[in-house]
Amino acid sequence: DSGVTQTPKHLITATGQRVTLRCSPRSGDLSVYWYQQSLDQGLQFLIQYYNGEERAKGNILERFSAQQFPDLHSELNLSSLELGDSALYFCASRRGTEKHGYTFGSGTRLTVV
């Protein structure tokens, strides 16, 4: 157990629907990063939060949004889902600066049918 908890582990939904992925970072970690892993794109950075504030955006679609709550857990919202959104979504957390390393959760596998 890495200490980063992601729920649910698996999600199957239909095109056009909306889902919410949840991430609880390791205790004490203020930074949360969301990544999407797909066969054709590899690991793509989506968005980062630090202590409740959005800090950086990567290749995140406008249909996707995220937030980090006061208790530091984060949610990634995916709407108007398309088949191409099927992927493994990872959350990672980090304590302090880059030197402290990143801890990844086990991911949520999203399948859009």
Place this chain on the structure above:
Amino acid sequence: AQSVTQLDSQVPVFEEAPVELRCNYSSSVSVYLFWYVQYPNQGLQLLLKYLSGSTLVKGINGFEAEFNKSQTSFHLRKPSVHISDTAEYFCAVTSADRGSTLGRLYFGRGTQLTVWP
């Protein structure tokens, strides 16, 4: 921004043989470098990291990597692999901007290591 190139998408090797997984990076600033391993249906686990100092870094499970600044490389090596090392390996880089609270990781496309008996 930084980028990472993993030169081999697949590396097959026999058990107890040595292996090297190649990684090159591009960056206009100093960087920190990481290797992660992903076993089937699992998340990414940190193998080792280079922050500063000695260019030879030792990690878990007998892996080591050498940072070469002039060649902008960070190759991962293991002198004798086991079947249990079969997994996907990712090289990653982030800016070493001092005290940054940003520091997103840039990943390579991964190298699938398959160890045969």
